[in-house]
Structures are given as C-alpha cells and as structure tokens.
Amino acid sequence: MARPPRYSTDQLLDAAAALAGTGGPAAVTMTAVAKSAGVPSGSLYHRFPGRPALLAEMWLRTLGRFHVSYTDVLAGPGEPRPLALAAARHVVEWSREHPQAARILRYGAADFGKESWPAPALERLESANAQVMSAVASLATRLGATDDTARERVTAALIEVPYGLVQRHLREGTPVPATAVDMAADCAEALLPPA
C-alpha cells in the first residue's frame, strides 16, 4: 500500500546515540544525525517531529535497555542481601559492557531537553523510573530498611554509589576497571542495614 521504509528508526537512533556518547547532548544536532546516518533531513523529520522527540526516543531507548537488565537482577531469586550486592555490582558491570550507553545516561534527561519532550515520552520516562524505584523500595523493605534514612542508604548503595564509581572513567573515555565492581559491593555492604 505504500513505499517501504529505507531507514529504520533504530538506525537513526544508533547514529544519535553514537554522537551523544562521544560529544554529549550538544553534539546531537539534527544536521549531525542526518549526516552521520547518511539520511537527508527530510527523512529524519518524517520519523521524528523534531529534535526534542528524537532526543527523547534516544534517551528512553538507552534507559530502557539498562532498566530491563537491572530489574532482572533486582527481581531475581534468593535472599535480599546477596541480591542487593549483585545489583550494586551489576550497575558497574553494565557500564563496563556498555560504555557508550553509560556515557549517555551519565547526563540527566534534562540535559537532553526533557522539558521540550512530547507528553507521551515524558509519561514513559515517569513510568520507567517509577518501576525501578518501586523495585528498589520493595527490596529495601525486605532488607529491613524501615525509616527514611535506611531507605536512602539502600538507594545510594544500589544506584548512586556504583554509578559514581564509574563516572570519571565515562567522562574521560577510559575503560572502567574491573576492580570498581568489588568497590561497589564493598560500599553496598557498608550502606545496607546490618545483616
């Protein structure tokens, strides 16, 4: 009934992600994506209503890929404490394996113009974040974190600290050392409620 697409959405997002990974948000211009993917600007605007929409899709795709692997770990079988340690390790391992994606997530959604995103994209972001936060929260209760401080410590152990361990390497473009995985686990041990 119609002409088949020559360029896939993923292909365009790949180009955008590559630019974002190396040059940060500012490098992801519509012109640069079009050039890098070998697509005329018209085709790009046929897929995405504008730059904010493209940035939103790229961000959500990247975040989603991390989220599925992360929630997989969180939802795994076994005792909560080993699970929490595994989750902390996983953040670092995932960053080691997906440096380009991790370099994108190093920025906030705000750095990719979140405030201009189309409403559906914002909702997807909201729901993705809520899902992860609820998984972490449920693990926190299983760990015996009752008050706010204890819950904050769990969040820090599972997300913020492992992420911090990786940041500098992502910024500098150097590979994340394997020793960072153990550091994340050691910090988690120190932050989680006593066993």
Add this chain to the structure above:
Amino acid sequence: MARPPRYSTDQLLDAAAALAGTGGPAAVTMTAVAKSAGVPSGSLYHRFPGRPALLAEMWLRTLGRFHVSYTDVLAGPGEPRPLALAAARHVVEWSREHPQAARILRYGAADFGKESWPAPALERLESANAQVMSAVASLATRLGATDDTARERVTAALIEVPYGLVQRHLREGTPVPATAVDMAADCAEALLPPA
C-alpha cells in the same frame, strides 16, 4: 590613564555560572550571559576573546574554589585515616553548601568545550588537577596503599563515591540530604586499607 572598567570579570563569570548552574553548558551562550549581566556583547568580547575562553574561566574559577577547600582538608594535621574520612565527608558538605558550583562541576570540562580552550587555560586545568591528585596520592601512601588497586580504592573513597552520592540531587535540583555525609564516611571506611 584610561577609562575604568564598569563591569568586573567576576560579575560576568557570576552571570555565566548562574546560567550554567540552572541550564547546563548549553545555556551559557554569549548572548545569554550578556543579557543576564546587562552588558552589551562588545564589552563581553572585550574581556573574553570568545566563548571558549569565558567557559574556561568560569570552569577554572569554580574548580579552584572547590580545590582550595579540599586540599585544605587533605593537608590538615592528624592521622591519615581520620583525615581521609574528613575529606570524603567534605566533598558532600561542600556540595551541600555550594549547590550551584557543584552543579557546574557535575559536568566534565569537556562539556564546557575544553578542547577549544586557550592553551593557558588548559595548562591551569592540568596543574590544578595534578595538584589534587598528588595530594590524594600522598595520603594514599600514608594510609598504606601500596598497590594500584589500593590506590584506586583510596581515590574512589575520597572523590568518586562522595561525588556520586550527591549527583542525583544536583541533577534534580533537590537539596543534598545531610545523611549523605555519613554515607560518604561509611563508604570510605569500607574502601580504605584496613586500619
């Protein structure tokens, strides 16, 4: 001998820093800085040869302010271990006290166009970083960190972990909770060589 300056360099950098703190690197356009400071573009370009130079000065001023307070702590008197814990705490405390500055340092120099900076600015950056790294390294040896892994753990304890603890709050614009200070110290305990 000449007309006195009406606008100080600091005043212009303040405007730039405010823009960077709220909107990130992309918000710091020469036009925006001029408008926000109430300065015509000609005056701005009289002080700074171009946008890269302005960004460099802003970054170096912000980094320098952190560095002096941080190296003060590192060079303090006393046993190395309490000193290291104090340094870890200090990173979080400083971010709590200087949220705007911390929000700037959350980005890398690369995000502020480091590759286009004038050569003298690059040298100053290099030397500032080297100074801090050497202070950390000397503390690491005093702590008994002999191999590379142990040294990496010290760096992580003193810089990367405390910084990671603060990141999310900086991104979201929420104040950094006081509990984060203790978390930084607890993680440092776990990462430093055993006492």
Add this chain to the structure above:
DNA sequence: CCATTATTAGAGAGCAGTCTCCAATACAAA
C-alpha cells in the same frame, strides 16, 4: 496497469548565536 499512500529527497526560509568592527565615552597623566 492504475490509483493510492508512505516514504525519500533536498532546497531554502527563518532564527539564534558568535564574533567583528568602529564610534563614543570616561578617566589618568602631562
């Protein structure tokens, strides 16, 4: 083979941002 339609293709309008240039200005020194 024709009509329909999603997609490609690219030219170019419009705009925001950087930077240049030159005249006007205000002060210090002679």
Add this chain to the structure above:
DNA sequence: TTTGTATTGGAGACTGCTCTCTAATAATGG
C-alpha cells in the same frame, strides 16, 4: 585643558541549526 587609552556600546555580517515545503519515488491493492 589636552592627549592618550582602556573600556563601553551597539549595529550587523556570518554561520550553523531547526524545521517547512514540495516534488519525486516505490511499493501495495484493486
């Protein structure tokens, strides 16, 4: 007062980016 000079002030050239518009194209269903 006069001269010299660092600075202000702003107009506008130039560039790069976003986005629009229209025509061409390639497949499908009748």
